[in-house]
Amino acid sequence: MVHCPECKTALETIDDIEFVEMDARTGFIRSSKRFYTTTCAECSATIGSGVAGAKPNGGAA
Numbered sequence: 231m232v233h234c235p236e237c238k239t240a241l242e243t244i245d246d247i248e249f250v251e252m253d254a255r256t257g258f259i260r261s262s263k264r265f266y267t268t269t270c271a272e273c274s275a276t277i278g279s280g281v282a283g284a285k286p287n288g289g290a291a
């Protein structure tokens with residue numbers, strides 16, 4: 231189970247997490263991959279980030 235590192239909210243459901251997709255074409259990173267971050271719905275702390283549709287390398291903390 232994931233807990234928010236900031237407010238300790240238990241992130242039990244998808245509703246507790248906000249996925250923010252960043253379209254690579256905006257210039258954030260010059261790539262065709264799609265990047266995303268997950269943020270706490272309570273305090274907006276960043277929980278994690280990753281790449282969607284890219285090579286699966288696991289490594290999720």
Ligand SMILES: [Zn+2]
Nearest residue numbers: 234237270273
């Ligand atoms: Zn939080």
